[in-house]
Amino acid sequence: MLEARGxxxxxxxxxxxxxxxxxxxxxxxxxxxxxxxxxxxxxxNALSRVCPVTEGTIRLGDVDxxxxxxxxxxxxxxARSFQRAELFPSLTVLENLLVGLHTTMKTGLSGAxxxxxxxxxxxxxxxxxxxxxxxxxLWDVRNAAPGDMxxxxxxxxxxxxxxxxxPALLLLDEPFAGLTEAEAPRLLACIRAAGERCAVLMIExxxxxxxxxxQRMTVMDFGRKVSxxxxxxxxxxxxxIRCYLGTGRHRTSAAAAC
Amino acid sequence: MQFLLQIALxxxxxxxxxxxxxxxxxxxxxxxxxxxxxxxxxxxxxxYVAYVLIARFEVPxxxxxxxxxxxxFVLGAVVQALFLARLRDAPLLSQVVVTLGLFMxxxxxxxxxxxxxxxxxxxxxxxxxxxxxxxxxRPQDVLQLAxxxxxxxxxxxFFAATxxxxxxxxxxxxxxxxxxxxxxxxxxxxxxxxxxxxxxxVAAVLAAPTTSVTPNMMDTIVVYGFVAAIVGxxxxxxxxxxxxxxxxVVVNLIDAFLAPELAMSxxxxxxxxxxxxxxxxxxxxxxxxxx
Amino acid sequence: MSRRLVIxxxxxxxxxxxxxxxxxxxQVYWLFVISEFYVFAIVAISLDLLMGRSGQISxxxxxxxxxxxxxxxxxxxxxxxxxxxxxxxxxVTAAVASLxxxxxxxxxxxxxxxxxxxxxxxxxxxxxLKWDALTGGDQGxxxxxxxxxxxxxxxxxxxxxxxxxxxxxxVLLVRGLTQTRIGRAFAAIKDSEVAAAAMGVPVARTKxxxxxxxxxxxxxxxxxxxxxxxxxxxxxxGIESSLLFFAMVVIGGMGSIPGAIGGAVVVDAVKNAxxxxxxxxxxxxxxxxxxxxxxxPGGLKALLRPRGARRxxxxxxxxxxxxxx
Numbered sequence: 001m002l003e004a005r006g007x008x009x010x011x012x013x014x015x016x017x018x019x020x021x022x023x024x025x026x027x028x029x030x031x032x033x034x035x036x037x038x039x040x041x042x043x044x045n046a047l048s049r050v051c052p053v054t055e056g057t058i059r060l061g062d063v064d065x066x067x068x069x070x071x072x073x074x075x076x077x078x079a080r081s082f083q084r085a086e087l088f089p090s091l092t093v094l095e096n097l098l099v100g101l102h103t104t105m106k107t108g109l110s111g112a113x114x115x116x117x118x119x120x121x122x123x124x125x126x127x128x129x130x131x132x133x134x135x136x137x138l139w140d141v142r143n144a145a146p147g148d149m150x151x152x153x154x155x156x157x158x159x160x161x162x163x164x165x166x167p168a169l170l171l172l173d174e175p176f177a178g179l180t181e182a183e184a185p186r187l188l189a190c191i192r193a194a195g196e197r198c199a200v201l202m203i204e205x206x207x208x209x210x211x212x213x214x215q216r217m218t219v220m221d222f223g224r225k226v227s228x229x230x231x232x233x234x235x236x237x238x239x240x241i242r243c244y245l246g247t248g249r250h251r252t253s254a255a256a257a258c
Numbered sequence: 259m260q261f262l263l264q265i266a267l268x269x270x271x272x273x274x275x276x277x278x279x280x281x282x283x284x285x286x287x288x289x290x291x292x293x294x295x296x297x298x299x300x301x302x303x304x305x306y307v308a309y310v311l312i313a314r315f316e317v318p319x320x321x322x323x324x325x326x327x328x329x330x331f332v333l334g335a336v337v338q339a340l341f342l343a344r345l346r347d348a349p350l351l352s353q354v355v356v357t358l359g360l361f362m363x364x365x366x367x368x369x370x371x372x373x374x375x376x377x378x379x380x381x382x383x384x385x386x387x388x389x390x391x392x393x394x395x396r397p398q399d400v401l402q403l404a405x406x407x408x409x410x411x412x413x414x415x416f417f418a419a420t421x422x423x424x425x426x427x428x429x430x431x432x433x434x435x436x437x438x439x440x441x442x443x444x445x446x447x448x449x450x451x452x453x454x455x456x457x458x459x460v461a462a463v464l465a466a467p468t469t470s471v472t473p474n475m476m477d478t479i480v481v482y483g484f485v486a487a488i489v490g491x492x493x494x495x496x497x498x499x500x501x502x503x504x505x506x507v508v509v510n511l512i513d514a515f516l517a518p519e520l521a522m523s524x525x526x527x528x529x530x531x532x533x534x535x536x537x538x539x540x541x542x543x544x545x546x547x548x549x
Numbered sequence: 550m551s552r553r554l555v556i557x558x559x560x561x562x563x564x565x566x567x568x569x570x571x572x573x574x575x576q577v578y579w580l581f582v583i584s585e586f587y588v589f590a591i592v593a594i595s596l597d598l599l600m601g602r603s604g605q606i607s608x609x610x611x612x613x614x615x616x617x618x619x620x621x622x623x624x625x626x627x628x629x630x631x632x633x634x635x636x637x638x639x640x641v642t643a644a645v646a647s648l649x650x651x652x653x654x655x656x657x658x659x660x661x662x663x664x665x666x667x668x669x670x671x672x673x674x675x676x677x678l679k680w681d682a683l684t685g686g687d688q689g690x691x692x693x694x695x696x697x698x699x700x701x702x703x704x705x706x707x708x709x710x711x712x713x714x715x716x717x718x719x720v721l722l723v724r725g726l727t728q729t730r731i732g733r734a735f736a737a738i739k740d741s742e743v744a745a746a747a748m749g750v751p752v753a754r755t756k757x758x759x760x761x762x763x764x765x766x767x768x769x770x771x772x773x774x775x776x777x778x779x780x781x782x783x784x785x786x787g788i789e790s791s792l793l794f795f796a797m798v799v800i801g802g803m804g805s806i807p808g809a810i811g812g813a814v815v816v817d818a819v820k821n822a823x824x825x826x827x828x829x830x831x832x833x834x835x836x837x838x839x840x841x842x843x844x845x846p847g848g849l850k851a852l853l854r855p856r857g858a859r860r861x862x863x864x865x866x867x868x869x870x871x872x873x874x
Contacts, residue, residue, distance in 0.1 A: 048747060070746040079747070086744035090602075090736040090804060099737045102730060103749035109762065111729030112722040122729055161748065293660040344843055350659045354606060355799050356842045362792060362835025369828020473828065477788070481671065484664045492660070519679045526668030530653055533665065537656035 001026035001199060002047075002169055007056035009039070009046050009223075016042040018223040020056070024169065029195035031210045031231070032203045033240075034220035040203045041083060043220070044171050047201075048080045049073050060169060075103045077168035081175055085158040087146040093157055094142040097129040100161040132164050136190055152183030159187065163194060170194055172202035176209060188213065207231065260392050265510050271399030273506015274406040275461045279476075279483030280490065280498035281413065282457030286334075287492055289426050289450030292342060292353045296361040298480025300337070301458030302473065303364055304330035308463055309377055309471045319380075326463055327456045334455030335448040342451070343444065369473040376470030379463075402464050409457065410499050417495075426450055458483075481522065482509065485529055491539035501540070562713055566706045580705040581777070586817045587712035588774045591719045593797040593809040595766035598723055600795075601803030602732070603759035604739025605654055606663040609670025610794045613643040613764040615677060615786035617771025622690040622781045623683065631696040632711065636772035643768025644761050651757035670791045677783040689782030692775055708777050715773055719766060720806055726762070727806075735759050736804075789831070793820065796834045800841055802848025811849045 002024035009017040017039040024030055032040045045051040047058060049070040058065040063076050079100070088096050105125055107118040133139040136156055146154055159175055175191065176184055192213055194200050204210055210217060211231040219227040219240050227239045234240050279297065286294045294300075308326035311317040317325070337360065345352050381398050388395040417423040425446050428436040437443050461483075462476050469475040486505050490497025505525070512521045532540060565583065569576040596610045617639030624630035624638055650669055654662050677684045684690065694703035695711075702711060726732045734755050737745035742752050775781050793816055801812020816834060823830035841848055 050743060050747070069751075070743075071749055071751045074747065074749040082744065082747075086741045086747075088737050088740040088744065090740050091733060095733055095736075098730075099733050099745070099748045099750065102734060102737075105730050107730045109726070109731060109758075111731055112726040114725045114729075118729060165749070293663070295663075341839065341843065348842075348846075351600075351604070351606060352842050352846065354660065354663055356839055358608075358792070358795065359799075359835045359838030359842060362796070362831050363839060364835070366828040366830070366832025366835055370826060370832060374827050481664075481667065485668075488661060488664065517679060520675055522668065523672035523675045526665070526672050529668065530649070530665065533657060533661060534653050537653075537658075537661075539661075 001061055002201075003057075003059045004047070005057050007043070007046060007058060008054045009042050009051060010054040016223050017046060020220075020223070020225050022218060022225070024199050024201055026168065026199055027196065028215045029191065029200045029202065029213050031214040031217040032201060032220065033205065033210070033217055033234075034226070037222075038220040039223040040220055041173055042223075044080065044173050044201075044203060047169075048078055048171055074165055074167065078171065079162035079165050079167035079169075080171035081155070081158040081162050081173060083173045083177065085151075085154045087154055087158060087161075089145060089147045091146075092143050093138060093146055093149070094126070094129055094133065096146060096157060097132060097161055097164050098125055100164040101125045101129065104165060129164055132160050135193075136160055137186060150183070152179040152187075155179060156183070156187055156190070159190060163190070166197075168198050170198055170200045172200065172204075174203050174205070176204060176206055184209075207235070211235075264393055265514050266507050267393060267395065268399065269507030269510030270503055271396070271402050271506070272510060273486075273503040274402040275465050275479055275502075276482040276486045276505050277406055277499045277502025278402075278409065278457050278461040278464075279479055280486035280502045281410070281495055282454035282461075283483055283487045284490060284492060284495050284498045285413070285457065286451055286454035287487070288495075289429055289454075290338070290342060290346075290447050292357065293484075293492075294451075294454065295354065295357040296337070296364060297357075297455070297458050297483065298462070298476030299361045299364040299368075299473075300333050300455045301330060301460075301462035301480075302476045303333060303368055304455070304459035305379075305462040305466055305471055305475070306368060306372060309379060309466070312379070313377070323463055326459050330456040330459035331452035333452075335452035337455075338448050338451035339444070343447070365473045372473070374472060374474075376472045379466035379471050381467045398464070398467060405460060405464070406499070409460070410495075413495060422446065422449060478522070482506075482525070485525060488529065488539045489532065493539075497540065559717070566709055577705050580709045582817075582821065584705070584709045584712040584777055585774070586813060587716040588770050588777060589794070589797070589817055590716055590810045590813040591770040591773075592767050592794050593801065593813040594719055594723055594806055595763045595770065596794050597798045597801070597803060597805070597809040598726075598735070598766070599759050599763035600798055601805065601809070602727065602739065603735040603756070603763075605756060605759055606659050607666045607760075607763070608663050608795060609650075609666040609668070609673070609791050610763075610767055611786045611788075611790035612666075612670040612673035613647065613767035614771035614774065614790070615673050615781075615783075616643040616646050616764075617768030618775040618781045618786070619677060619684055619690070619771075620768070621772035621775040622692050625692045625695075625775070626690050629693060631698070632702055632773075632776050633697060635776065636715075636769050639772030639775070640765045640769035643771065644765040647760040647764030648757065651760035654760060655753035655756050667788070667791075670786075670788055674783055674787050677786070684783075687783060689780055690775075692779050692781075695776040695779075702776070712773060712777060715769070719769075720810075723766075723806060731755075731758065792831075793834070796838055799838050800834075800848055802850030805850045808848055808850035811853075815849065 004020065004022040007017055007020045008015065020043065032043065034040055042051060046053050047065065049065065049068055053066055060077060065073065065076065068076060088099060091099065105121055107121050111118045130139060130142065133142050138153065138157065141149060146157060155175060155178065159172060162170055175187055179187065188209065191200060191202065195213065214231055217229060217231055217234050218225055219234065227234065227237055283294060283297055286292060304326040307329040308322040311322040311325055312319065341356055341360065342353065345356060387397060388400060417427060425441045428441055429443055429446055433443060461479060465475065465479055482505055486502035487498045489501030509521050509525065512524055516524065566580060569579055572579060592610060592614055596607060599605050599607050620639040620642040621635035625635050630638065650666060653665060657665060678687055694701065695708065696702055697711065702708060734750045737748065737750050738752050738755050746752050797812035797816045798809055800815055802808030819833050820830045823833060845852055
């Protein structure tokens with residue numbers, strides 16, 4: 001469903017992503033791994049039109065993603081979360097989710113007049129958002145400020161915000177980073193459930209997590225695709241070990257560290 | 259042709275005031291990433307120091323000028339240390355707001371202390387006008403241009419060659435790293451603000467004979483200073499200097515051929531056009547946001 | 550704010566003119582002062598919507614007010630246009646003019662936007678002064694006695710109620726907006742443009758819309774002000790005026806309707822009380838702004854928030870939700 005060919009992202013003299021090909025089918029969980037600076041976040045940014053692409057094509061179904069401005073991406077079916085949970089601190093948890101539904105709603109300035117049409121649309125949107133919150137056990141804090149929540153919940157909210165628009169492709173940038181052991185299972189269950197409805201492409205360092213849920217992994221290093229396959233096959237792939245550890249001297253602890 | 263040259267010269271002289279103000283603004287911005295909306299008011303306050311010294315204590319002009327510069331430096335450094343330092347991690351809006359508040363506070367305090375009646379300040383140089391062929395150069399104009407040149411060169415040398423200057427450039431590039439290698443960031447920021455405000459005071463004292471000494475004497479000049487700084491991309495001091503001079507000529511042309519009362523409106527219209535085409539100013543560098 | 554408190558305040562405002570009758574001659578003055586305060590509160594709310602809610606720095610709000618006031622005044626003086634139409638025309642004029650600012654705003658960094666809006670306010674003031682064929686220059690324009698759909702509205706009491714109703718309507722409209730899709734989009738672009746775009750909010754267009762709505766409200770306020778004062782002149786709308794509105798929003802607390810109104814109360818009170826000593830109100834307000842920014846960033850609104858909530862906020866984990874570049 002997602003087809004990226006020869007994607008190159010260049011910032012001045014720095015090549016962040018180099019001639020990358022990527023295919024993501026329309027359902028399932030797929031991982032993007034690699035050491036820091038490999039270009040994973042840049043690739044996600046390119047797919048969501050946050051940064052410009054120097055060369056290559058990206059298509060979602062039959063839509064040319066590169067022809068879209070950043071705010072049209074979610075309407076095309078691509079939603080994303082952020083490495084640092086870019087939430088909206090001025091809005092409540094529920095309102096954060098409602099922004100995620102921005103493209104599914106139509107109310108413009110008529111909202112000021114609280115017309116019946118705008119009110120019913122608002123109610124429907126709230127019901128949908130509240131359901132998502134209930135599924136993630138965040139309904140109790142729906143009127144809280146995001147900044148008051150523990151970091152793990154903030155990241156969960158970030159993912160929820162992307163999910164609420166029912167995207168075809170969900171891009172997650174290190175969703176588990178910064179989460180405690182207690183917080184991870186909820187997010188894991190959420191991502192698993194999402195993977196049954198749509199395609200999930202997630203950047204992740206924790207191998208143990210990926211082995212449990214990812215169908216396929218793409219390994220990046222220095223902006224290039226280095227390897228691709230199932231997590232099991234990747235565990236012992238010399239390329240993967242090399243790019244995480246360099247020389248592979250501490251081989252016994254390598255797999256555990258990855 | 260003669261007339262045009264005369265206007266251009268007058269424009270350059272007036273532009274030197276805009277350039278001096280802009281240099282100070284850019285210096286402060288380069289060091290601390292803050293646009294000092296109180297810039298003109300601070301220069302104005304320093305000018306009152308000179309005024310009081312001259313009018314009440316009959317101090318010679320050069321000494322009073324020097325005292326004003328010292329006062330301006332102290333004011334700038336104190337404001338930075340007392341107010342801006344606390345807000346270093348605060349959002350952009352807070353910094354804008356605090357300098358605006360300081361602008362109001364300063365202008366108000368000076369207004370209460372001295373009233374709004376214009377106080378006269380005599381010309382800095384009391385010699386005969388310089389005559390070059392058919393062109394007349396007022397000594398005040400010559401002084402302004404000369405000071406601009408001298409200060410411009412001095413600042414360039416300062417940033418390129420001295421330890422303090424290099425340190426300041428380091429702060430701009432990467433404050434955290436600068437601190438790590440032992441650069442006294444707080445002290446340098448205070449110096450940057452002090453010097454920046456001192457430049458504003460130079461402009462204010464030079465402008466005083468024309469505008470008279472009032473609490474709002476620098477309001478117009480500082481606005482043009484902002485425009486000149488923007489033209490320079492709010493990063494390049496050379497750009498600000500050139501921008502100020504060009505702006506001076508433009509304003510004088512508008513005064514001579516269009517309507518003086520609409521000069522600022524026209525300038526802002528032009529600025530809108532420039533910014534629409536180049537949102538970071540004519541010489542500015544585009545800023546990238548990281549996610 | 551609790552519903553009972555709001556109703557109590559509304560009732561108090563509604564019966565205030567009756568109470569003022571006890572003041573005899575002075576009631577005309579006080580009715581005017583309070584009516585003017587209502588108009589200023591509308592402007593404060595409009596600026597808060599733009600700056601506090603949408604995060605767009607604007608130092609030239611009085612430019613929009615001036616456009617509204619002059620439009621109403623000119624239409625009234627020449628074509629005898631009455632209050633509702635004059636106010637509407639003023640609002641539309643200001644809103645259309647805001648497009649001039651809105652479009653560059655989409656590309657400008659915060660500081661530049663502040664300077665450009667400052668220039669806008671100054672430019673409107675200068676043009677009003679210079680274009681005397683249209684605006685009467687420094688002589689200003691005198692309006693005819695205001696009429697509301699054929700009914701005479703020219704008494705202080707009637708204009709008082711006009712201003713009060715306008716303020717209430719403004720509050721309802723802005724509240725409605727902030728609780729729905731567009732209001733959330735405004736907050737989103739303030740908090741994180743990148744995330745907002747990722748959610749499908751068209752950032753540039755939303756900024757323009759924020760300017761548009763803010764200018765519309767400020768222009769409407771200007772229109773009412775013209776009829777209230779019966780006279781418009783450039784000196785009512787200079788940079789000092791813009792700074793006053795700015796102070797209202799900062800001191801009251803940004804991103805909040807009660808905050809904007811509270812700020813308007815404080816600033817207007819200071820302005821009127823300190824009017825006799827030149828520079829005093831400027832110094833006081835400037836000092837207040839500095840204190841607010843340094844020590845009470847939430848403004849008046851945060852100060853008045855119930856104790857329990859404030860304590861909870863202080864002990865909440867300092868999760869960094871947003872980093873500033």
